[in-house]
Amino acid sequence: MSAAGAGGKAPxxxxxxxxxxxxxxxxxxxxxxxxxxxxxxxxxxxxxGGPTTEAFQxxxxxxxxxxxxxxxxxISVLSTLAAAAIGVPLGFLFERNEIPGRxxxxxxxxLPVALPPLVxxxxxxxxxxxxxxxxxxxxxxxxxxxxxLTGAWAxxxxxxxxxxxxxxxxxxxxxxxxxxxxxxxxxxxxASRSQILFRVTLPRLRPALAGATLLTFMTSLGSFSAPxxxxxxFRVMTTQIVASKLNGELRMAYVETTMLALLAFASLLLxxxxxxxxxxASGARGTPPARRRLHSRGARVAAAxxxxxxxxxxLLPHATLILxxxxxxxxxxxxxxxxxxxxxxxxxxxSSAERLRPALNSLWMAAVATLxxxxxxxxxxxxxxxxxxxxxxxxxxxxxxxxxxxxxxxxLALAAAxxxxxxxxxxxxxxxTLWILPLAYLVRSLPLTGRSxxxxxxxxxxxxxxxxASLGAGALRTVLQIVLPLLRPAVIAGAGLAFITMLGxxxxxxxxxxxDTRPISIEIQSSxxxxxxxxxxxxxxxxxxxxxxxxxxxDDRAGGRL
Amino acid sequence: MTASGVSVRFDDVFKAFDETVVLAGVSLTVDPGEIFALxxxxxxxxxxxxxxxxxxxxxxxxxxxxxxxxxxxLPPARRGVGMLFQSYALFPHxxxxxxxxxGLKVRGGAQGETEVRVAEMLELVRLSGFxxxxxxxxxxxQQQRVALARALAPRPRVLLLDEPxxxxxxxxxxxxxxDLRRTVKQTGITTVLVTHEQEEAFELGERIGLLNExxxxxxxxxxxxxxxxxxRFVATFVGRCSVLAGVVKERHGGDELTVRLESQPEAPAWxxxxxxxxxxxDRVDVCVRPESVSLETGEGPGLSGEIETERFTxxxxxxxxxxxxxxxxxxxxxxxxxxxxGACVVRQLAGELPxxxxxxxxxxx
Numbered sequence: 001m002s003a004a005g006a007g008g009k010a011p012x013x014x015x016x017x018x019x020x021x022x023x024x025x026x027x028x029x030x031x032x033x034x035x036x037x038x039x040x041x042x043x044x045x046x047x048x049g050g051p052t053t054e055a056f057q058x059x060x061x062x063x064x065x066x067x068x069x070x071x072x073x074x075i076s077v078l079s080t081l082a083a084a085a086i087g088v089p090l091g092f093l094f095e096r097n098e099i100p101g102r103x104x105x106x107x108x109x110x111l112p113v114a115l116p117p118l119v120x121x122x123x124x125x126x127x128x129x130x131x132x133x134x135x136x137x138x139x140x141x142x143x144x145x146x147x148x149l150t151g152a153w154a155x156x157x158x159x160x161x162x163x164x165x166x167x168x169x170x171x172x173x174x175x176x177x178x179x180x181x182x183x184x185x186x187x188x189x190x191a192s193r194s195q196i197l198f199r200v201t202l203p204r205l206r207p208a209l210a211g212a213t214l215l216t217f218m219t220s221l222g223s224f225s226a227p228x229x230x231x232x233x234f235r236v237m238t239t240q241i242v243a244s245k246l247n248g249e250l251r252m253a254y255v256e257t258t259m260l261a262l263l264a265f266a267s268l269l270l271x272x273x274x275x276x277x278x279x280x281a282s283g284a285r286g287t288p289p290a291r292r293r294l295h296s297r298g299a300r301v302a303a304a305x306x307x308x309x310x311x312x313x314x315l316l317p318h319a320t321l322i323l324x325x326x327x328x329x330x331x332x333x334x335x336x337x338x339x340x341x342x343x344x345x346x347x348x349x350x351s352s353a354e355r356l357r358p359a360l361n362s363l364w365m366a367a368v369a370t371l372x373x374x375x376x377x378x379x380x381x382x383x384x385x386x387x388x389x390x391x392x393x394x395x396x397x398x399x400x401x402x403x404x405x406x407x408x409x410x411x412l413a414l415a416a417a418x419x420x421x422x423x424x425x426x427x428x429x430x431x432x433t434l435w436i437l438p439l440a441y442l443v444r445s446l447p448l449t450g451r452s453x454x455x456x457x458x459x460x461x462x463x464x465x466x467x468x469a470s471l472g473a474g475a476l477r478t479v480l481q482i483v484l485p486l487l488r489p490a491v492i493a494g495a496g497l498a499f500i501t502m503l504g505x506x507x508x509x510x511x512x513x514x515x516d517t518r519p520i521s522i523e524i525q526s527s528x529x530x531x532x533x534x535x536x537x538x539x540x541x542x543x544x545x546x547x548x549x550x551x552x553x554x555d556d557r558a559g560g561r562l
Numbered sequence: 563m564t565a566s567g568v569s570v571r572f573d574d575v576f577k578a579f580d581e582t583v584v585l586a587g588v589s590l591t592v593d594p595g596e597i598f599a600l601x602x603x604x605x606x607x608x609x610x611x612x613x614x615x616x617x618x619x620x621x622x623x624x625x626x627x628x629x630x631x632x633x634x635x636l637p638p639a640r641r642g643v644g645m646l647f648q649s650y651a652l653f654p655h656x657x658x659x660x661x662x663x664x665g666l667k668v669r670g671g672a673q674g675e676t677e678v679r680v681a682e683m684l685e686l687v688r689l690s691g692f693x694x695x696x697x698x699x700x701x702x703x704q705q706q707r708v709a710l711a712r713a714l715a716p717r718p719r720v721l722l723l724d725e726p727x728x729x730x731x732x733x734x735x736x737x738x739x740x741d742l743r744r745t746v747k748q749t750g751i752t753t754v755l756v757t758h759e760q761e762e763a764f765e766l767g768e769r770i771g772l773l774n775e776x777x778x779x780x781x782x783x784x785x786x787x788x789x790x791x792x793x794r795f796v797a798t799f800v801g802r803c804s805v806l807a808g809v810v811k812e813r814h815g816g817d818e819l820t821v822r823l824e825s826q827p828e829a830p831a832w833x834x835x836x837x838x839x840x841x842x843x844d845r846v847d848v849c850v851r852p853e854s855v856s857l858e859t860g861e862g863p864g865l866s867g868e869i870e871t872e873r874f875t876x877x878x879x880x881x882x883x884x885x886x887x888x889x890x891x892x893x894x895x896x897x898x899x900x901x902x903x904g905a906c907v908v909r910q911l912a913g914e915l916p917x918x919x920x921x922x923x924x925x926x927x
Contacts, residue, residue, distance in 0.1 A: 461649055461651060463647045463648075463649055463651035464651045464653060466616070466618050466638065466645070466647070466651065467645065467647060467651040467652075467653075467712075468653075468664070469617070469618075469637070469638040469639050470616055470617070470618075470638045470639070470641075470643055470644065470645045470713075471639075471644075471664050471665030471668055471712070471713075471716060472639045472640075472665055472668040472669055472716060473639060473664070473665075473668045474639060477668060481664075482653055485655045486653075486654065486655055
């Protein structure tokens with residue numbers, strides 16, 4: 001064993017590592033946001049000129065801008081309320097009552113969470129759109145109905161439909177963690193059923209509901225697919241930003257992006273205030289109360305029918321999507337129900353290399369981004385949790401930050417930062433290249449993998465790593481042979497979620513895609529535009545199947561954890 | 563099998579976490595092949611000493627030598643130190659044999675050699691036949707032995723034991739303690755162990771270092787610490803003792819003195835042994851071991867008091883006596899509890915003299 005000299009270099013590199021990873025994350029996550037804000041003020045833009053607040057002035061004076069901001073807010077509030085109104089009762093129904101088919105139904109009802117927003121949106125369009133299955137069905141019955149699924153109500157409907165799952169899952173998790181003894185105690189003290197609900201059960205559900213509120217509100221704030229497809233002239237901030245960019249009003253797009261980012265931050269800070277943390281949830285953990293059994297036969301049948309009808313309604317859009325994917329081009333004109341069904345669209349999709357390309361693009365880009373997000377996540381988590389200190393906290397903050405920021409904001413920020421060649425300030429021309437989308441996907445994957453890897457590592461005894469080190473293992477071997485195998489469930493959970501999300505990504509893709517890297521979502525949108533509904537639906541089904549497969553594999557491995 | 567041990571030296575080691583000083587200049591030499599126990603209350607710095615030696619923490623000042631070679635700059639992997647963790651830190655995804663082989667494979671040992679060494683280690687801890695078991699299938703005691711085998715397998719120069727028995731239930735502890743001592747002695751390796759339990763330190767350690775608030779209070783063999791404590795802290799931490807306030811009445815030859823107890827000045831003065839410099843009329847604390855006194859019901863010469871409680875532990879009965887106008891004193895009496903009650907006198911027994919220390923708040927500590 002040589003003297004201290006040989007060991008001198010390694011500790012130096014080791015103490016630098018947290019800063020290196022932090023620098024990378026700041027460059028990837030924080031820096032583009034700063035660039036976009038700076039360019040909104042006209043600083044550093046290629047056009048030159050000094051700092052100016054001109055664009056902000058016109059933002060604050062133009063009514064359509066203010067409207068977009070205001071609409072984003074109230075749509076998010078109403079979406080959250082609507083999602084809660086559906087999700088919370090459903091959660092109670094499935095967690096507290098023993099109804100026939102409870103397990104299967106309970107899982108089916110949670111399914112929309114695994115589906116990309118765009119798929120849900122087009123499924124809605126096919127079912128409830130103006131020439132959708134529902135309208136045609138009613139018209140064929142001789143009813144003279146016609147409606148347009150557009151504007152605020154359409155957006156709200158889609159939001160409520162896709163986001164109730166958050167409340168549903170959080171409510172169920174919250175209820176299953178409650179101690180049945182508390183309810184029995186309340187009963188023995190003479191409380192009525194409604195008193196128990198309002199004084200015992202709901203207060204203890206508050207952390208779960210606060211969590212679901214935060215998740216739903218922030219998702220809704222950054223929602224793009226629904227307002228883009230159904231909004232029409234009704235613009236929210238995300239669609240307003242993309243419209244400004246398409247119109248070439250770059251400066252205004254940057255201002256809007258900055259404003260949306262600020263709105264997101266403010267909402268996050270405000271909503272954190274209502275979250276009581278884990279204090280209420282923890283404490284003595286007992287067995288949840290027994291599920292209520294329905295005694296009369298009639299009640300059981302009614303409950304079962306009700307449940308299945310409910311699941312049917314919730315899954316009808318997806319069934320419609322599958323149906324639409326089976327309709328060959330130009331075969332369905334005025335009939336109420338498609339007269340011909342077949343696999344033509346799938347054949348088309350699979351036999352043509354050009355048609356298959358978006359699927360392959362989505363797969364490789366999502367895979368690369370997920371893999372990179374896992375690597376960065378493991379490095380950041382280890383450095384953050386094992387070294388701590390200022391870089392440790394900053395690392396975790398940088399990993400979490402993209403979660404709070406709408407995808408559109410990041411897309412615009414990357415588009416702004418990576419369209420200029422100025423390596424000395426960390427800016428490279430990546431826009432228009434193969435790498436911009438995987439990079440954007442990586443940013444958006446970081447909080448998803450980071451969250452579960454950080455949680456996993458927090459539960460891992462740090463002594464295991466010390467044991468490996470004292471037995472002579474270096475850092476790399478310790479990670480590969482000890483940390484990673486033990487973190488496997490957490491890594492799979494985070495990676496699965498990230499992969500599913502990026503596979504169906506629409507919001508960042510629409511800003512940053514090139515023809516060569518067009519993902520499935522973009523292909524769906526362009527097929528819709530040229531009225532190739534069958535192909536669009538087939539892509540939708542493909543995305544649905546891939547996501548569901550990943551979801552099932554993930555759910556299996558991760559042991560059903562969210 | 564037996565390795566020739568190496569020495570371990572802490573040389574004026576200083577360590578602080580943020581603002582808190584954990585070790586304030588500790589110096590200590592552990593002799594080759596010795597089993598050395600670091601004993602102290604929680605927060606005394608004993609675990610930090612162990613973690614500094616293993617390389618999991620970096621010292622702020624001072625030197626750390628293993629076999630006279632400075633190691634403070636070496637990463638844990640290159641110190642040649644094996645550690646048995648309090649939680650054992652066994653790798654739950656590896657089998658028993660894979661756990662034991664880990665340190666050998668890291669060093670790139672040949673397959674055959676590794677297998678031989680693993681078998682040898684498992685035999686040493688009496689777990690042959692458990693090679694393919696999963697860690698979760700083992701009892702606490704078996705896990706502890708696997709952890710020991712894993713730490714010893716790569717032939718470390720020094721073995722570190724962090725509270726090695728604290729995770730076992732009391733019934734198993736005594737048996738495991740003897741087992742652990744036998745195994746470690748068999749390998750002849752220099753061993754440093756950390757514990758907060760006096761009994762554990764006394765039975766495992768050949769020498770003991772008693773730590774308090776980041777400094778070593780005393781280093782010595784078990785008997786030395788018990789009979790000749792260097793400070794009031796040592797006397798009260800090691801074994802049971804009652805503290806009685808008094809004043810030095812007379813000094814005799816050597817370190818012997820007589821002390822008049824404060825609460826009952828008219829009672830016969832006590833013969834004590836002084837620790838440190840004490841002069842006539844100095845106020846002192848006398849540490850009285852339960853077995854160095856006896857009691858008798860009724861009245862007579864000695865400290866008068868009232869029996870408060872009686873406790874029978876099997877070989878002795880312990881009485882708590884509330885002295886008249888004073889503190890309580892614990893008295894051990896051989897044999898079963900006799901149901902003694904009421905007024906009594908407590909007398910000093912011939913033999914070991916109780917230690918007297920300068921009273922807290924007076925000169926010294």
